[in-house]
Amino acid sequence: MNGERPMPPLVKIERHDLDEHFGIIGHNQRAVSAEEEILENNILKEFLVVENEEIIVKNELDLEADEQPPPKLRKLNIDNSQETSELVEKVENLNREIHGMRAEMSILIDMVATQTTYIQQLLAKTQAMNDAEVETFPIRNEAHLMEVNLKISLDNRQDFITKIKGLLIQAPISRSLKKVMAEDIILAYNMDGVSNKKSLRTYANFVSVLLEAIQITDETQPAEKILRNAMACVKNSANKSKMRKSRAESANLEFEHL
Incomplete structure (x- = not known):
């Protein structure tokens, strides 16, 4: 027999059921799509409303700002005599x-x-x-003594006193005096130039600072007396040393002749 083969009754029923089932699904999908479209439209409307409100608010604020008067600047009234007087007084002070x-x-x-x-x-x-x-101390010879005497002046005499005092305090003056004047000078001079000696007073500047330094170092006696005694001690020591040397030389000569 030509033509389509008729479907069995059971198959028809199952097909009908499937069509109904898929028909319901399709209907549901369309309903969901419609709801989604409605939701999107509502969201868009709300967004537009919010945006319009922001624009309106902004425009209102701009209008309010435009309507505000500019800030007033304080004008200095230079014609006010009191203020001008106070300003002038401040400047003068x-x-x-x-x-x-x-x-x-x-x-x-x-x-x-x-x-x-x-x-x-x-x-x-x-x-x-x-x-x-x-070079200044000890004074070695007469030329050196003359030079030191000429160097001493009112401007520097205190410096010489300080230096001489520093030398004298290192030992008893009878020994430390040789730090100021060499033994040869002490032997050749005394204060007044007696007993075939030269006068130390000839060199007034030097004697002045020497006596003052001695007085600062030893206040128990007058400075000149201390100086005379110290020079005498140096001379005695020199004479004793000279005598010992002479005796030693004599003893050596006698020993050589034996």
Whole structure:
């Protein structure tokens, strides 16, 4: 027999059921799609409403800002005589303070300059004294004594006194005197130039600082008396040493002749 083969009744029933089932699913899918579209439209509407409200609020704020009057600047009334008088007085007080500060600064500058000059002079003098210390003492001979006497002045005599005192305090003056004057000078001089000796007083500048240094070192007796005794001790010691040397030489000669 030609043509389509008729379906069995059971198959028809199953097919009908499947069509109904898939029909329900399709209907449900369309319903979901419709709901989704409605939800999206609602969200879009709400967004537009919020955006419109923000634009409206912004426009209102801009309008309010435009309507605000500009800030008022305080105008200085220079015609007010009281304020002008107070301002002038403040300026004058400030000028007086500045002039006072300038005067004080000028005084300070002068003081610093004076102190600087004094320090420079002191350093120069100290350096000169330090350079000359080794050559100044002890005084070796008459030419050296004359040179030292000429060097001493009112400006530096205190420096010489300090130096001589520093030498004298190192031992009893009867021994330390040879740190100021060499033994040959002490033997050749005395204070008054008697007994075939030369006078130490001829060199007044040197004698003056020497006596003052001695008095500072030893206050128990007058400085001149201490100096005379010290010079006498040096001479006695020198004579004794000379006698011992002479005896030793004589003894050597006698021994050689034996």
